[in-house]
Amino acid sequence: MAVSDELGMIASPLESLERSGRGIERLRALVEQFDPQAIVIGLPTGMSGREGQQAAEVREFGEQLRALLHRPIVYWDERLTTAMAERALIEARTRRARRRGIVDAVAAALILQSYLDSRRRRHDAKESGGGPRTNEA
Secondary structure (H helix, E strand, C coil), rough: EEECCCCCEEECCCCCCCCCCHHHHHHHHHHHHHHCCCCCEEECCCCCCCHHHHHHHHHHHHHHHHHHHHHCEEEEEECCCHHHHHHHHHHHCCCHHHHHHHHHHHHHHHHHHHHHHHHHHHHHHHHHHCCCCCCCC
């Protein structure tokens, strides 16, 4: 799990959660605490971008979360994020035992950061497109 700052600029890892009862209850508590606008879920796809059985299971889980948490669900490409998180933790000289416990949270932060960056680029493009602006009364 990861969260962003209030401006939606920076994603930070929080913790790893199980998809079981205790993990869902912890997720519900974190949603109450942070009050997110949406839940971004990493969508596992193949390198070709095709969705398989695992992606179908994630989408089903996401729909269950939508009903439980009453928040929009956004699915975001998670290709290579675990490998990137592992590499970043190795470069930071994080011990192997510690890496096992936090790699999923770091991968979640990478997924969320990618989503936030994309959303910001779309907003910036929309703001800059359309020619000169004038003030109207």
